[in-house]
Amino acid sequence: MKRRHFITKTSLSALTVLVGTDIVFGRLIPSDYTPLVVQETDPFTLFSKDKGMKVLNDRPWNMEAQAHLLDDNITPNKFMFIRNNGLIPTTIDVDNWTLTINGESAKKQKTYSLAELKSKFKHYTYQLTLECGGNGRSEFNPPAKGNQWTVGAVSCANWTGIRLKDVLNDVGITKDAVYIGYHSADTHLRGDASKEPISRGVPMSKALQDETILAFKMNGDDIPIAHGYPLRLVAGGWPASASGKWINSISIRNKIHDGAKMKGTSYRVPCHPVGPGEKVEDEDMCIIESMPVKSIITYPKTGALIRHQKKLNIRGHAWAGELDVRSMKYSIDYGATWKNCKLEDPINRLSWQHFSATIEFPRKGYYEVWARAIDSKNNAQPMLLPGWNPKGYLNNACHRIAIKIV
Amino acid sequence: MKSKNKSLFYGIAGLLAVILVFFIIYGNQKDQSNYKTVETVNNIEGIKNGIHMNTGLVEAEGLPLVIAHCTGCHSGKLITQNRLSKDGWQETIRWMQKTQNLWDLGEDEKIIVDYLSKNYAPSAKGRREILKDIEWYSLEN
Numbered sequence: 001m002k003r004r005h006f007i008t009k010t011s012l013s014a015l016t017v018l019v020g021t022d023i024v025f026g027r028l029i030p031s032d033y034t035p036l037v038v039q040e041t042d043p044f045t046l047f048s049k050d051k052g053m054k055v056l057n058d059r060p061w062n063m064e065a066q067a068h069l070l071d072d073n074i075t076p077n078k079f080m081f082i083r084n085n086g087l088i089p090t091t092i093d094v095d096n097w098t099l100t101i102n103g104e105s106a107k108k109q110k111t112y113s114l115a116e117l118k119s120k121f122k123h124y125t126y127q128l129t130l131e132c133g134g135n136g137r138s139e140f141n142p143p144a145k146g147n148q149w150t151v152g153a154v155s156c157a158n159w160t161g162i163r164l165k166d167v168l169n170d171v172g173i174t175k176d177a178v179y180i181g182y183h184s185a186d187t188h189l190r191g192d193a194s195k196e197p198i199s200r201g202v203p204m205s206k207a208l209q210d211e212t213i214l215a216f217k218m219n220g221d222d223i224p225i226a227h228g229y230p231l232r233l234v235a236g237g238w239p240a241s242a243s244g245k246w247i248n249s250i251s252i253r254n255k256i257h258d259g260a261k262m263k264g265t266s267y268r269v270p271c272h273p274v275g276p277g278e279k280v281e282d283e284d285m286c287i288i289e290s291m292p293v294k295s296i297i298t299y300p301k302t303g304a305l306i307r308h309q310k311k312l313n314i315r316g317h318a319w320a321g322e323l324d325v326r327s328m329k330y331s332i333d334y335g336a337t338w339k340n341c342k343l344e345d346p347i348n349r350l351s352w353q354h355f356s357a358t359i360e361f362p363r364k365g366y367y368e369v370w371a372r373a374i375d376s377k378n379n380a381q382p383m384l385l386p387g388w389n390p391k392g393y394l395n396n397a398c399h400r401i402a403i404k405i406v
Numbered sequence: 407m408k409s410k411n412k413s414l415f416y417g418i419a420g421l422l423a424v425i426l427v428f429f430i431i432y433g434n435q436k437d438q439s440n441y442k443t444v445e446t447v448n449n450i451e452g453i454k455n456g457i458h459m460n461t462g463l464v465e466a467e468g469l470p471l472v473i474a475h476c477t478g479c480h481s482g483k484l485i486t487q488n489r490l491s492k493d494g495w496q497e498t499i500r501w502m503q504k505t506q507n508l509w510d511l512g513e514d515e516k517i518i519v520d521y522l523s524k525n526y527a528p529s530a531k532g533r534r535e536i537l538k539d540i541e542w543y544s545l546e547n
Contacts, residue, residue, distance in 0.1 A: 055483070056483060056487060057480075057481050057483045057484055057487070058481045058483060059479075059480055059481040059484075139531075139534070139535070141528075141530070141531045141532065141533070142491075142528055143488065143489045143490065143528050145488050145490055145494065145498060146488070147487065148487045148488065189479060189480060189506070190479055190506065190507050192507055195507075300545055301543075302537070302540060303540045303541045303542045303543055304542075304543065304544075304545035305542055305543065305544045305545060306545050307546075312545075368537065383534075384533045384534045385533055385534060397534065400537060401537075402537045402540045404542065
């Protein structure tokens, strides 16, 4: 006779008090699984996040900012979105943390300690835009399943670390290398040790860019646990899922990496455009690489009531994946006319750019301010939703805020 | 004061009885086949304004089964923030069975899919919605 042993007498009564009748389902809980109610705690305290952040999911933890919270030029931790596919590692032994480089196209397998990585290779700091591939998913029609991100799954922090290419070259890359894939210390939701929650990667061309780094600091401090402490791969301008957290291994592959969330429909869009709601076969789905041109108005917060004949100063950020933003425009008449914003150059490649403008409103009433960025290849943000896709990725429709002149 | 103690006593006694029944039923249960049966209770506790407070799920027919099969492993928020058709929810269950170790739901599946597609169905929103839920505030600049 098999018996579940996860419930000791004390935890059973504690659970019963906490969840009432739900304990009847206790029999279903895997033996190595901590019931949600026991691990639940205040995410704002747990991750040092601002109270204005929105929790989309608590198992796994997913939180997003609001447009007006992203006003800082360099995103502080408290306003940085959290996107997890699995469970955050519960124990991290920094002293014994290692990074192993392996794979078909690695000349040899090599393991480095954290201290070795930090002392052996030159340090670089870049400000890098990380946006979730599904940012804006909530607007798609028909709806796509997954976390219903609005506009806040984007950040641009300073990341300090070593170039991935320096480490890969130290190990040696064979000529047939195609892709790198990362492996991490997070665990699967159901506690199945044979499953990786996520193991994605990038082609060699992206892996070997100067700005693709193995980071150990964010905004000058240790990376917060929710963002990948003690070692994170940062590949700015691509879906943030390519920037693996809690990295303990990188494989140099002789084919496109086939880890968890690389195949099927994950982080993929139809290779050819499809109509809304159309069924797309897996083999017709292509991996997302660079993120599209996009911008957000971070000041003022939507809903501002402004006295007639007062000018309004707006500001925000714009980014364009691998590209630069070349110009930035705003409209207060639903796109009938556009005016230029002042646009700053990026501090480094793959960093967002800041824009500002001063707006005069002709008369009292309801207005929407629309923001539209145009990239260096002349792609502009659409005003309506871009092409529908089964998983609701890449919504870069222009950001809108509501204003009333009173 | 006296009646308070009394109700506390009955509460604890009731709780102990539930725990006892739990062990009598499950403690002696033999391993089942690959179809997992779940026990549910008729009266789910912690419902406020039609919402089950622990999971955030809508109180409706099938709720106990959804709690039993779904929210043990993932957050109720994964359900409540999504809107899918019957086919969409069905497909999501298949995907979880294929990739996430979800078990065979047996005859509970129909009730669960009905619950989800009835309470978490998509609404038509066109190519772009109007701006909603605006909190107006005075901006002096």
